[in-house]
Amino acid sequence: MASKKKSGTRKGAAAGRKKSTAKKTGGRARPASGNGNDEARGSALAIASAALEHKALNVQIIDVRGKVDYSDYVVIMSGRSDRQVAALARNIEETLARRGMRCLGVEGLPHASWLLMDYADVIVHIFHEDTRGYYDLEHLWIDAARVPTE
DSSP, X not given: OOXXXXXXXOOSHHHHOOOOOEXXXXXXXXXXXXXXXXXXXXXXXXXXXXXXXXXXEEEEEEEOBTTBSSOSEEEEEEESSHHHHHHHHHHHHHHHHHTTOOOOEEESTTTOSEEEEEOSSEEEEEEEHHHHHHHOGGGGGTTSEEEOOO
16 A cells, blocks of 8 residues: 655644754853854953954954854964964963853964964954954954944
8 A cells, every 4th residue: 555645745843943042052052142242242341452452453343253163253363473372272272261261162273373262152363463354354344343443
């Protein structure tokens, strides 16, 4: 006996579900925040402050909420040498560790012409000043809001 296939649309439980606005980060779901005074913003400001303490150049905090799904803020800065770029990364990591935040990953060492640090909701790019102009990451988010660093 042959089974009969149903035709038409599927009307199961999945068809009536709405998409969640929760954003997944590191295996945990959290609601996408709409306010500007959230934890990620505080982390981005702490990163910028730690960088400025060690003479980082042209520090920018870019609010990418709603534009990308992997982060809420991107912090971009430059150092004058590979050694300064590595020192900036070390200081940021130590400063945020004192606040109880752990860096999920660092890419770009030992060469240190471009370092990327992942703090889940905040991504940090530290460039050698010559390398930064070549990649021009700020142009990717030209329409994104900038957060004042001071």
